[in-house]
Amino acid sequence: MEQLSGQDAMFIHAEIKGLPQHIGGVTIYNPATAENGIVRFKQILAMLRSRVHLSPIFRRKLAPVPLGLGQPYWTEDPNFDLEYHVRHIALPQPGDWRQLCIQAARIHAIPLARDKPLWEMYIIEGLDNVEGIPPGCFALLLKVHHSAMDGPTGAHFMSLMHDMTPVVEEPPEAPPWIIEQPSTLAMLTRAYLDALRTPGRAVRMLRDAVPTYRRLRRGYAEKKFEKTGDIPRTRFQGKVSPHRVVDARTFDFATVRELKNAVAGATINDAMLAIVSGAMRLYLEQKNELPSQSLVTGCPIDVRSPEERATGGNMVGFMSVSLCSDIKDPAKRLAAIQRKSTEAKAYAEALGPRIAVDITDLLPGGVLAVAVRTAAITGLSESNVMANTVVTNVPGAPYSQYLCGAELIKSFSLGPLLPNIGLFHIVYSSVQKKQGAITLSFTACREMLPDPEVYAQCLQDSFDEMCQSLLTKGQGQSTGKGKASTAKKKAAAKKPAAKARSKGPAKASARTST
Known part of the structure; x- marks a missing residue:
């Protein structure tokens, strides 16, 4: 059981209608390097099932503090179902780049369910008309809530699912899965103690503000930086739609x-x-x-x-x-x-x-x-x-990566608005x-x-x-x-x-x- 930091929780609180706060990416694989040149969906499920213990992101979900008196907690989901989170789909014909982007955009626009671990994965087939991609390739679309990870931690998370060679390595043996459920009393007690510490933290921030002000004033005087003028409005400013x-x-x-x-x-x-x-x-x-x-x-x-x-x-x-x-x-x-x-x-x-x-x-x-x-x-x-x-x-990763033996040959990332x-x-x-x-x-x-x-x-x-x-x-x-x-x-x-x-x-x- 772990409480979210203020910045992690910010992405939960900032999630309003039309602005889901998850990040993700699309990776494309060539199964020619895999055994027999084929990667089956059940192989991917088996690989993930053997590695879910390597990252807490896989099996933990949110536990909110009553009345919002404190930041929520991460707690293990006793009803975790891997096959809910990993889905198998295909692009409609002809399966080109534009259709892959449209499908990725549609999936990325949908918020993650708050009552389950905050990630989803889609295995996408039917990419045979994506130019420059060999026939038989498949894509993996991953979406993870920003509260669970940022870019650097996301790179580490992705590495857990990949091998450095086409040979699928056996992960370390999983330790016993201990499921902790935070009690309402424990969460309220922690929130009360945090409230008692808040004035002290505020005083420390105010104390640090004095040297910060001096550093900024000296920077302006020495022309290390200058004040930013008015930022223009463009078509990318305004109310963001859900699409x-x-x-x-x-x-x-x-x-x-x-x-x-x-x-x-x-x-x-x-x-x-x-x-x-x-x-x-x-x-x-x-x-x-x-x-x-x-x-x-x-x-x-x-x-x-x-x-x-x-x-x-x-x-x-x-x-x-x-x-x-x-x-x-x-x-x-x-x-x-x-x-x-x-x-x-x-x-x-x-x-x-x-x-x-x-x-x-x-x-x-x-x-x-x-x-x-x-x-x-x-x-x-x-x-x-x-x-x-x-x-x-x-x-x-500065090296080649393989998913169940299939080589990663192309990738792009998805961000939150x-x-x-x-x-x-x-x-x-x-x-x-x-x-x-x-x-x-x-x-x-x-x-x-x-x-x-x-x-x-x-x-x-x-x-x-x-x-x-x-x-x-x-x-x-x-x-x-x-x-x-x-x-x-x-x-x-x-x-x-x-x-x-x-x-x-x-x-x-x-x-x-x-």
């Missing part, structure tokens, strides 16, 4: 590394932010809605200490970064994003990266829940623009087909972004523009012999956007490989 769209594009990791190396001090994250910035700029230009001010993204950051790396749940800070979308030239835009990203990191460090964790731990659960719902009902959550989108980075933010990007780096790849996926409100294939093409066009600008004009120095010239040839051989749009994601990946 979702998803899509993704995959880029070669070596080429993205060349792009960041072309600008002194830039990082891989800066390069990916520049791709997102260019894509949003292109998309809003097509709609005649591009604001003159720069767009701003929110970037979650992992604030775990080295000792906390193995802990579950959420430990996430947040920083705002200008996307410099008011700059047309891709090379100048990346350089500007590098500067703004450095400023944002300095500001987050001065503010204290764990401040979000501390505040959510201080607020009583019931107060936070009422505040979230009141803001939603009154429209207060839509009055102020905190960011135009979110871009988060999820690290993937937030009040007043109807577009969410996830950067996922991984080894796919034994090559380094970066997948940039997005989840969006269908009312705000009704044409996801158009925005996916904007991501591709933004990447191509950056290659053309940074890798064909001799701007900056690129590492790796021969790779720059390859990227130049591919950028020069870029197909017209209309023609490329009909090709789908597999062709886009081929165009970006080096």
Whole structure:
């Protein structure tokens, strides 16, 4: 039995109609590497059944404190049924990429049942017409509530289901399953004791506010960062509908590394932010809605200490970064994003990266829940623009992975939408087909972004523009012999956007490989 932290519980309280707060992803497997070239659904069930003891996420559910007087608890579900959580479906014919994205969006839009462990898994067959995917492949769609894990803990959770070779390894023997049920008296007693400690924690936070104020004032004076101006409203701000769209594009990791190396001090994250910035700029230009001010993204950051790396749940800070979308030239835009990203990191460090964790731990659960719902009902959550989108980075495994012997060959992530933010990007780096790849996926409100294939093409066009600008004009120095010239040839051989749009994601990946 374990009580949720304030930040974990925040994702429970923030879940209102139309805004389910789970995360997830789609992974595609080639069973050719499995024994006899086949993976059956019953094999996947057997593998999962043998490994459910490796993570508490599998079998625990929520136990709310009466009257919302404290944060809820995790407790073991005595009625846990693996086959409720793992479902077997197939795409309708012809089973192409667009149908896979539509199916993923529909499943991702449905909230998880609160009276059961907060995860679901779908094995999806019928992918034979997804371009670039061998016949017979299948997909796995996983959704887990954000209260149970964030990106880093999600990567660990996924590793529990995979092997590093096609040989399925036997997990350690499961210990006895002990089911603890929290009593009402115990939960109320804990809530009372927490209430007694709250004034002390508040005093400590106020005491820490003085050096925080000094660090911020010194940072402004030394011009390490500057105040953010008004953030413009776009079509991605407003009331978020319950409907979702998803899509993704995959880029070669070596080429993205060349792009960041072309600008002194830039990082891989800066390069990916520049791709997102260019894509949003292109998309809003097509709609005649591009604001003159720069767009701003929110970037979650992992604030775990080295000792906390193995802990579950959420430990996430947040920083705002200008996307410099008011700059047309891709090379100048990346350089500007590098500067703004450095400023944002300095500001987050001065503010204290764990401040979000501390505040959510201080607020009583019931107060936070009422505040979230009141803001939603009154429209207060839509009055102020905190960011135009979110871009988060999820690290993937730096090695090949296998599910019941089937090799993982493609993947993309699914994120939650937030009040007043109807577009969410996830950067996922991984080894796919034994090559380094970066997948940039997005989840969006269908009312705000009704044409996801158009925005996916904007991501591709933004990447191509950056290659053309940074890798064909001799701007900056690129590492790796021969790779720059390859990227130049591919950028020069870029197909017209209309023609490329009909090709789908597999062709886009081929165009970006080096």
